[in-house]
Amino acid sequence: MAAPADELLGLYRQMLLIRRFEEAAAKAYSQGKIGGFLHLYIGQEASAVGALANLDAGDAIVGTYRDHGIALARGMSARACMAELYGKVTGCSKGLGGSMHFFDAERRMLGGDGIVGGHVAVAAGVAFASKYRGLKEVTLCFLGEGSVSIGGFHEALSLAALWDLPLVVIVENNEYSMGTPLSRTLSVHDTSQKAHGYGMASDRFKSDDVMEVKRRVGEAVARARETSKPTLIEVQTYRYRGHSMSDPGKYRTSDEVELRKKTDPIVKAESDLRALGVTDADLARIEAEVEAEVEDASRFADESAEPGEELIEAFTYA
Amino acid sequence: MRELRYREALREAIAEEMDRDDRVFLMGEEVGYYQGAYKVTEGLLERFGARRVVDTPITEEGFAGVGVGAAMVGLRPIIEFMTWNFSAVAFDQIINHAAKIRQMSGGQFACPIVFRGPNGAARQTGAQHSQCWEAFYTHIPGLKVVAPATVADAKGLLKSAIRDDNPVLVLEDERLYGLKGEVPDGDHVVPIGVSAQVRDGDAVTIVTWGKMLHMVLPACELLAKEGVECAVIDLRSLRPLDLGPALASVEKTGRALVVQESWPYGGVGAEVVDRIQRDAFGALKGPVLRVTGRDASMPYNKHLEDLTIPSVDTVVRGVRAVLAW
8 A cells, every 4th residue: 555545544544443432432321331421523533533643742632521532533542431431440530530531641631621611721721831841842722613702712812822822723613512503603604713813823624534634734733833823723524413412413404414424534534545545355454443442442341340439539639 | 037028928939939940930910020910929020031920911711721731731830810809710720620630630630730819808999809719719629728827827838839739729818918027037838738826825716817817816915904815726728727726725715716707608617617516516615606707798988898807806706705605
């Protein structure tokens, strides 16, 4: 296989892992093995995978409660992620965080935040620390378009632009803020316009093509790394599932969802891979590997121990 | 020993810790170019430069959040609120982020950050600028809260707060910034979670903190002229709470009074009362009472403001009420 196929194949595998992982999580949720909230990323995979493909080991990520995709794209193991969903002590946050609070200090994954908006300021703080130390690290911050009206988002952009912080803020516009369409919650359709008031660079593109996501976010990451300037990006994307597992999605038609599935990033990547000479057998092998990895993660989560009572207060204070 | 003002003691603590640790930086409104709204940070921009003394726009949630993010990756921010009243718009960062990061991450991320500024009533600053915040913040597991009443403690507790690996909230007081007091020479550090008995007596044990210590001590002098000798405990730290000296004193006096500036409903005083009745019930000769601020938003009028906050007179009356049992 040629080099472009190798790269796309790697990104394809990550997207497929996120999708199969979340399909397994949805099933486990319906079986009562996962509690609380479960916000699925299915349909949006190219956004996290393409964006994170630009990062170095020292770079950092801050996300919202819809964090499974960025965690897996960052290389956190399916085992640690699934065990966290199951609330097991082997989970990435020892079963204390849950679906919305995936953390991994080694991979500089700083959550998984359930109160959106304020987490953009936290991300700006991580970027501030990189600049304070004179390191060429970049922080990526993910949020949904439902988060761009709250104060924390605006204060963070204001400070990131004022102080030239190496921050890339990625608004994943999936068109619904929970179940309310964008037209009822925003005065503009293009959330990247929010950058203008802060004198910040911006970009806007679709998530259909993972390589294009990589290239465009790569420009912003390079701007942050080389010139310490922030960027606001809107990725136009779509989630196939409800806001969370408790959302039956009655605010949109099945025709709309089916239409959007025609521009599915995984289907597009498969088609592009075939054009690059990847065979059906290669794709089937990857599919089998990913399914085995997810099955192993589910088994691991099932068989892992519950956290002990001694952990209730163990991490309250350092 | 040297005599310093309260604000100078705080400034010394900040400067000494910034000297000893490059990870420590100061951020807030008016802290640099303007030299501090209450001149606590005077001269620090010139001394440490704009990298480490960072002026912010009016964005409490924003810069509190920047502090939290920087702390999560190992810096040690000192975030100044011009007053604690403005922390209301940063509440999410303090209680949902700083306090919970360690728990939510299974212990992977700490948040060694200091939030500091003046707490409580200043002088005729009205309802929105005169609130006590200890009841709100001491309620939250994951936070530490200190309230220095003396100049020496202002320096020593702030130094401990900066060195602590947890979020620590330092409740200062605008009416105390000009207070003069002795400060030990050298690296004066006061541990968090250790209260101090500042007066001995056998009649009543008075538990207080912050500015109210300066109402309680004159009241004790008045009562002493009548032969009523009160013991006084300055809590210094409100969370963690050290009631050891208070309980030891109650074993002798059998009577206790809590004096707080804040509102009566719930709060630190109620917590102190609960612990005394649980841990020293056998020694008590009567109920533990409280002298508190009045249960109303602060009026602007000077006369009414004076009536709303505990005074030397109301403390004396509180002691008499405890003795009446």
